[in-house]
Amino acid sequence: MKLMGDLFNNRGYIDGITIIDLKGEILFTAKFNNKLNCDNCENYEIVGKNFFDVYENLNRDNSTIYKAMELGVPIYIDSQILKSAGRKEIKISSLSIPIKSGKKIVGAIDLSISEEDETNDDYIEISSETFEKNNVDKLSNVGNRAKYVSDNIITNNKKMLELKDYIKIAAGCDLPVLIYGETGTGKELFAHAIHNESKRKNKPFIAQNCAAIPENLLESILFGTSKGAFTGAVDNVGLLELANGGTIFLDEINSMPLHLQSKMLRVLQDGSFRSIGSKELKTVDVKIITSINEEPLKAIAEGRLRKDVYYRLNVLNINIPPLRERKDDILLLVNFYISRYNKIFNKNVKYISTDLCERLQQYDWPGNVRELENIIAYGVSVVDKSKIKLEFSDIKQRFDELIKMNGNDEVNIESLNDMVENYEKSLIKKVLMQTDNNVTKASKILKIPRQTLQRKAKQYNLI
Structure with a gap:
């Protein structure tokens, strides 16, 4: 027995099955089958229809299920777009396998998982483009030679x-x-x-x-x-x-x-x-x-x-400049480090929550880029292999440790009115002590009317 961990982004399940014959007629579907999908009881019966009539953006050249029948071998694709008539586009990963009767191919079955629920306003999609262009892990460090070039400095700042x-x-x-x-x-x-x-x-x-x-x-x-x-x-x-x-x-x-x-x-x-x-x-x-x-x-x-x-x-x-002065680079660096540590830890993180992104933007990063790399490496290392999203909850423990270590614990900041009152009280108390509680002399030193000082001194219980 062999676990197919690399398929379907390590999700461990599928949410779609489609079976067609050589003519392209849909014989069975699970994605829109009401008996299997009780959470969506919309009547959208496609059994008996032609595959290309249902999925209008596909043809014999770009359809994996047709290629599987044509070539006679299983075909896997990551992030394929499907557009059915009258519905929004969805992104799927699918495995298409030819079906044989005896020695003859009679159709194909397509197993797929939809990713359309990941691309919403709560998540930001990670791009591996920056990492692929600047994969420093591929650089050799032979003898007394410099390893990096200017292109390895990742920035838009x-x-x-x-x-x-x-x-x-x-x-x-x-x-x-x-x-x-x-x-x-x-x-x-x-x-x-x-x-x-x-x-x-x-x-x-x-x-x-x-x-x-x-x-x-x-x-x-x-x-x-x-x-x-x-x-x-x-x-x-x-x-x-x-x-x-x-x-x-x-x-x-x-x-x-x-x-x-x-x-x-x-x-x-x-x-x-x-x-x-x-x-x-x-x-x-x-x-x-x-x-x-x-x-x-x-x-x-x-x-x-x-x-x-x-x-x-x-x-x-x-x-x-320190990272706190170039926060416009944080998301770019996060893209790079998630892509890097996906490879190192064999993970498949594709999205970062907006909440996590906001937290990273708010922090001042006294350890700068190295500290950011460490927190992302930790997050990718602990996230489950079946997950494709990195959340703040994944790094919260380590993030709280950093804040505590750097002395950035949240403190209760007094309101401006309270701070002014406390300062005023201490100043009046000091001057009254210097003048043996002589309000007339104290008011002259403080350059305020005697009546005002007397009122404030009573307000603060100083006389």
């Missing part, structure tokens, strides 16, 4: 489209690039795209997160070591030499120790450096792309970024 255009400018010269963006905005994606747009695209692309390596190891990893530099040290090539001729991407450079930043300053100036323990001055030809996940001027003021390094890096800069 005006600011983001301008940044995509700027990639060509940043890639067209050897000047360093500083990419600023909050965590999860896609800084490394831009770094890959810049390299792949440049003349260095066939040369090494080396990426290193400066926050991921302990301070005492980062220097040796970047600049390499010379034998005898310290106990157990051997000649070891650093990342700068590995990137020679290509690009090095230093992510979160604000996490790099300041003394290493000063050493990087020399590399930025003329490409020269010394490995640890070596007297030899080495030179590399490398394009340097760096990223920072906080405002650069704030990092400078708080001692996490050297000002001279910033000026060297900030010749070309890319400032990626």
